[in-house]
Amino acid sequence: MDSAQVDAYLRRLGVEHPAWPTVDVLRELHLCHLRAVPFENLSIHLGEEIVLEEERLLEKVVGARRGGFCYELNGAFGALLAALGYDVALLAARVYGPEERLGIPYDHLALRVRTVDGGDWLADVGFGAHSHLPLAFGDRGEQEDPGGTFRIVEAGPDAAGVRGGHDTVEAADLDVIRDGTPQYRLEVRPRVLGDFVAGAWWHSTSPVSHFTRSLVCSRVTEDGGRTTLSGRRLTVTSAEGAREERELGTDEEVLGAYRERFGIELDRLPTLPRGG
Secondary structure, three states: OOHHHHHHHHHHHOOOOOOOOOHHHHHHHHHHHHHHOOEEOHHHHHOOOOOOOHHHHHHHHHHOOOOEOHHHHHHHHHHHHHHOOOEEEEEEEEEEOHHHOEOOOOOEEEEEEEOOOOOEEEEOOOOOOOOOOOEEOOOOOOEEEOOEEEEEEEOOOOOOOOOOOOOOHHHOOEEEEEOOEEEEEEOOOOEOHHHHHHHHHHHHHOOOOHHHHOOOEEEEOOOOOEEEEEOOEEEEEOOOOOEEEEEOOOHHHHHHHHHHHHOOOOOOOOOOOOOO
């Protein structure tokens, strides 16, 4: 990223250019990203190609003022953090599904971020409802966050009886747990953006991927709540957990909600495949 791209990205987030890559700045950037850039899968249902290359991600997230799913959001955010002087590693994860079954390899992309003041953090702006602030990577106790109570713990053996990391603590897979429920299993080996192409393709095309079977656009609100548009259902959740839901009747209402609630300008509605 060049300096003009960095400045444009920071304007998108509504923050000033930081003087130093500290943990306090990382926390501000993380929260502002969740508020400004929605988690959304609209490209899949608009027939738009998803390309995991830095320039294309910046064009979408910054230039077109869109959102994306994990590969796009954390891919772009990781590029911004690296340009600001953070030590950033892309990490692969497998998401826990029903009955705590693990998803496909490269199911999710998260970030390990080291700060100039000695911090080591798990940053993730691409998992939908998740932590609002980075989590301390090496802390194995409970971590309180506006998004819930989190723990990062060493993972046990997988379904094949294999324990990640070849029995060394430093290389062990880690489970990220929210409010007592495992969210995803994280590998600590650094990856590159191109490693996630197959995962992005699967999530964008497989008939069993929840991204191909549903529409979602969601962001954290200024008060710590969340606004989500799933198809025509608009849900506003307060920071205290109170929910208001309503169905939007017309296409114009839905397009207006994308524009007014998420800052996304569309000239047509994304559509689910028949039976979706």
